[in-house]
Amino acid sequence: xxxxxxxxxRLGQLGLxxxxxxxxxxxxxxxxxxxxxxxxPTAMVSTMVDLLASGAIVNDVVRTTSAVxxxxxxxxxxxxxxxxLLWRYGTLQRVLDPYLIAYYAMPxxxxxxxxxxxxxxxxxxxxxxxxxxxxxxxxxxxxxxxGQVREVFxxxxxxxxxxxxxxxxxxxxxxxxxxxxxxxxxxxxYALIGVIASEFxxxxxxxxxxxxxxxxxxxxxxxxxxxxxxxxxxxxANVVLRRIEDRLYRRSVSR
Amino acid sequence: xxxxxxxxxxxxxxxxxxDGGVEAVSDVSFxxxxxxxxxxxxxxxxxxxxxxxxxxxxxxxxxxxIRLDGVAVTEPADEVGIVFQEDSTFPWRTTLRNVEFGLEMxxxxxxxxxxxxxxxIDLVGLSxxxxxxxxxxxxxxxxxxxxxxxxxxxxxxxxxxxxxxxxDEQTRLILGEELLRICxxxxxxxxxxxxxxxxxxxxxxxxxxxxxxxxxIKRIVDVDLERPRKADVxxxxxxxxIVDQIWDDLREEAEKGLxxxxxx
Amino acid sequence: MATSTSSPVxxxxxxxxxxxxxxxxxxxVVGWELLTLLLGAxxxxxxxxxxxxxxxxxxxxWVVPNLVNTLLTIAMGFAIAAVAGxxxxxxxxxxxxxxxxxxxxxxxxxxxxxxxxxxxxxxxxKLGMDQKVAFGAFHGFFPMVIxxxxxxxxLPDIYxxxxxxxxxxxxxxxxxxVLPYIIVHLVVxxxxxxxxxxxxxxxxxxxxxxxGIGLYLRNAMSVFNTQxxxxxxxxxxxxxxxxxxxxxxxxxxxxxxxxxxxxKVV
Numbered sequence: 001x002x003x004x005x006x007x008x009x010r011l012g013q014l015g016l017x018x019x020x021x022x023x024x025x026x027x028x029x030x031x032x033x034x035x036x037x038x039x040x041p042t043a044m045v046s047t048m049v050d051l052l053a054s055g056a057i058v059n060d061v062v063r064t065t066s067a068v069x070x071x072x073x074x075x076x077x078x079x080x081x082x083x084x085l086l087w088r089y090g091t092l093q094r095v096l097d098p099y100l101i102a103y104y105a106m107p108x109x110x111x112x113x114x115x116x117x118x119x120x121x122x123x124x125x126x127x128x129x130x131x132x133x134x135x136x137x138x139x140x141x142x143x144x145x146x147g148q149v150r151e152v153f154x155x156x157x158x159x160x161x162x163x164x165x166x167x168x169x170x171x172x173x174x175x176x177x178x179x180x181x182x183x184x185x186x187x188x189x190y191a192l193i194g195v196i197a198s199e200f201x202x203x204x205x206x207x208x209x210x211x212x213x214x215x216x217x218x219x220x221x222x223x224x225x226x227x228x229x230x231x232x233x234x235x236x237a238n239v240v241l242r243r244i245e246d247r248l249y250r251r252s253v254s255r
Numbered sequence: 256x257x258x259x260x261x262x263x264x265x266x267x268x269x270x271x272x273x274d275g276g277v278e279a280v281s282d283v284s285f286x287x288x289x290x291x292x293x294x295x296x297x298x299x300x301x302x303x304x305x306x307x308x309x310x311x312x313x314x315x316x317x318x319x320x321i322r323l324d325g326v327a328v329t330e331p332a333d334e335v336g337i338v339f340q341e342d343s344t345f346p347w348r349t350t351l352r353n354v355e356f357g358l359e360m361x362x363x364x365x366x367x368x369x370x371x372x373x374x375x376i377d378l379v380g381l382s383x384x385x386x387x388x389x390x391x392x393x394x395x396x397x398x399x400x401x402x403x404x405x406x407x408x409x410x411x412x413x414x415x416x417x418x419x420x421x422x423d424e425q426t427r428l429i430l431g432e433e434l435l436r437i438c439x440x441x442x443x444x445x446x447x448x449x450x451x452x453x454x455x456x457x458x459x460x461x462x463x464x465x466x467x468x469x470x471x472i473k474r475i476v477d478v479d480l481e482r483p484r485k486a487d488v489x490x491x492x493x494x495x496x497i498v499d500q501i502w503d504d505l506r507e508e509a510e511k512g513l514x515x516x517x518x519x
Numbered sequence: 520m521a522t523s524t525s526s527p528v529x530x531x532x533x534x535x536x537x538x539x540x541x542x543x544x545x546x547x548v549v550g551w552e553l554l555t556l557l558l559g560a561x562x563x564x565x566x567x568x569x570x571x572x573x574x575x576x577x578x579x580x581w582v583v584p585n586l587v588n589t590l591l592t593i594a595m596g597f598a599i600a601a602v603a604g605x606x607x608x609x610x611x612x613x614x615x616x617x618x619x620x621x622x623x624x625x626x627x628x629x630x631x632x633x634x635x636x637x638x639x640x641x642x643x644x645k646l647g648m649d650q651k652v653a654f655g656a657f658h659g660f661f662p663m664v665i666x667x668x669x670x671x672x673x674l675p676d677i678y679x680x681x682x683x684x685x686x687x688x689x690x691x692x693x694x695x696x697v698l699p700y701i702i703v704h705l706v707v708x709x710x711x712x713x714x715x716x717x718x719x720x721x722x723x724x725x726x727x728x729x730x731g732i733g734l735y736l737r738n739a740m741s742v743f744n745t746q747x748x749x750x751x752x753x754x755x756x757x758x759x760x761x762x763x764x765x766x767x768x769x770x771x772x773x774x775x776x777x778x779x780x781x782x783k784v785v
Contacts, residue, residue, distance in 0.1 A: 006619070009616070009619050009620050012620060013620060013623065013624070016624075037642045038642070091535060091536060091539070092539075094536045094539075095535075095536055095539030095540050095543065096539075096543070098540065098767070099540075099543055101763070101767060102760050102763050102764065102767075104714070105710065105711070105713075105714035105759060105760075105762075105763035106714070106756055106759040106760060106763070107714075107717055107718045107721050107755060107756075107759055109718060109721065109722070110721060110736065110751075110752045110755045110756070111752060113725075113736055113737075113739065113740035113748050113752075114563075114745065114748050114749065114752060116740060117562070117740065117743050117745050117748060118558070118562055118563065150341075152339050152341040152342070152343045153343065153345065155313075155337075155339060155343070156337075156339070156343050156345075158313060158331060159311060159313065159331050159335070159336075159337045160331070160333075160356075160357050160360055160408075161330065161331040161332065161333070162360055166360055170356075170359075170360065171345070174345065174347040174348075175345070175347070177347070189630045192630075192632060193632040193633075193634075195632075196632035196634060196635055197632060197634040197722060200634045200635065200637070200726065201634075201722070201725050201726055202740070207635075208632070208634070208635060211635050211638065212638075212726070215638040215641075223638060227635050227636065227638075230631075230632060230635045231631055231635070231636075234627075234630050234631045234632060235627045235630065235631065237630070238626070238627050238630035239627065242626075250390070251346065251347060251388055251390065252346045252347045
């Protein structure tokens with residue numbers, strides 16, 4: 001059984017996507033599926049382009065993007081040091097471990113209504129929820145990253161009598177970087193998910209809000225257009241982050 | 256004054272524990288003169304690594320003294336370089352950046368350390384690979400990088416803890432030859448731990464044979480084969496006689512060790 | 520060796536880790552109470568009040584039926600996600616071509632904020648339980664596939680070689696070699712599938728539901744009934760925690776018994 005070349009696979013994948021789009025186009029334009037329910041891909045794209053070009057969606061794009069960045073950066077600034085602390089103080093890590101794992105599994109999002117009641121309908125609850133969803137992945141992966149640093153690297157550091165700081169900056173940190181980045185990647189994705197979900201459920205602006213607003217007002221073309229925009233944004237972000245991640249791992253993990 | 260003077264060194268782990276702890280090394284004394292290549296062979300658990308760590312300043316002897324150029328060793332020093340058995344090259348640094356690492360940490364300025372590193376890279380036979388990352392190099396080449404990193408610091412003594420242990424037979428032999436060449440060119444004082452008697456005799460001026468735990472020096476063998484040591488020296492009678500003698504010593508120790516564990 | 524005066528309390532205090540672990544929930548409750556004192560009980564009901572609100576809710580009858588409704592929805596969604604995810608995960612994990620082909624689709628869809636696709640579910644399934652089950656399952660499907668797929672791929676070829684050399688059929692190989700090896704990973708996958716299905720159902724109920732505890736949360740949110748909000752959030756957190764704990768306990772047991780380990784962060 002021959003292994004397909006990656007080129008064939010790429011073509012096949014594009015074919016699948018294209019086929020999917022063609023089917024949707026057919027379903028929409030032939031009238032098989034009502035146009036309240038499904039917009040034609042062509043309409044989706046043209047509406048999306050219109051929205052972007054006319055600037056109608058700019059405010060929401062800015063809202064969403066700034067919320068994601070704020071939540072993510074906050075999660076990095078808080079999460080990486082905590083992850084480092086957990087690695088540095090192993091007992092602390094062991095104590096908190098089961099809770100971190102549990103936290104990862106709990107619908108932190110359920111606190112959103114409470115935050116709205118506390119802070120009102122604005123960006124703050126959204127950023128806080130997205131932060132809460134993002135930070136754990138960063139903490140756990142940072143702690144793991146430092147934890148997996150090979151003993152022999154520490155030995156090299158000790159044999160060269162490096163200062164604590166030198167050891168951290170030139171040995172542990174570079175060794176842990178790929179793993180820390182994995183945490184950052186996940187953190188960003190979860191921040192995005194948190195923001196969009198919050199905006200969708202209850203908000204007054206943002207891309208998530210636009211989708212739910214358009215849904216409730218039967219503005220199908222517009223709804224799908226914004227959906228498409230969010231999907232593209234998420235996929236592009238994911239692909240870019242994974243590329244960087246792959247490069248970090250490829251160089252840094254040698255055997 | 257010898258470069259390395261070991262006098263009455265004992266190491267007891269866990270001296271306050273039950274049964275008074277584990278005596279890893281017991282009353283070891285020997286010297287290493289400048290430019291000498293000394294190997295240690297011994298059964299597993301005989302304390303070779305412990306001894307190396309004490310010379311490196313990573314752990315302290317329970318009793319006895321270790322002096323490097325007359326100065327007592329209390330902590331890791333620039334004068335002592337270590338090459339580990341495991342691959343210790345930093346995968347995120349190129350060969351050049353790996354080799355210059357020690358110098359960089361000491362604050363040597365870039366131009367100077369680059370120049371020195373390139374010399375060393377040439378010395379260890381990795382010219383052309385300055386910009387390669389460890390994951391592009393074979394295991395043997397990575398050990399050359401590790402050796403280069405150590406040599407770049409120009410240590411008084413280079414400690415090597417089974418540096419070729421993780422490599423295949425062919426690479427071992429090649430690197431052994433290379434190591435001889437390097438040490439001859441630099442007159443590097445070397446302290447070498449190995450499991451392989453042939454490797455020890457092939458490379459060294461003297462071989463320390465250690466007993467089973469607690470590790471004592473059973474015998475010091477002067478390998479008076481002429482230098483430079485050609486590859487075919489391993490076929491000579493003299494060589495094999497030395498190897499056989501050490502082999503007998505070690506077998507005796509291994510049997511003693513076996514008996515002891517049976518009695519327990 | 521002499522035994523110390525080891526009453527259970529002494530033994531507990533001797534081990535700082537266990538002690539620490541027991542202190543964490545205490546710290547959480549204490550922290551919560553402090554926050555309440557800081558912000559005022561109107562804005563943030565404290566632990567005691569919340570407990571009272573839960574009790575009142577149970578008594579007045581809206582907590583239990585709605586919770587059960589939600590849990591049933593989650594259970595159904597979870598079952599679908601688990602089975603579908605397992606089948607697809609094994610299929611993709613066993614076939615190199617399949618993996619290469621579908622992996623980008625799976626991994627990229629996982630990164631999409633799936634809530635934004637929720638209207639599609641409403642279109643297809645209409646309002647009611649089905650859309651919640653489907654949406655929940657949609658959430659839980661992905662970690663199930665990803666973790667299962669990775670586990671099957673990691674199975675050392677040598678084990679399969681042993682099976683082949685002994686002439687095992689595909690089914691025997693699956694049952695006696697593949698399954699025991701991946702079972703720890705499967706439990707991890709199920710744990711993630713459960714958590715994400717849970718989240719998916721809650722999201723669905725928050726947005727468009729006719730029943731379920733999420734609906735009540737939505738209503739409480741609209742009228743700023745903080746007591747009720749806290750009551751429901753607390754219930755959800757406890758249930759999620761217990762569910763997760765159950766899976767985790769099984770995972771630890773299996774890891775311990777067979778000396779395997781599953782490091783997976785998705």
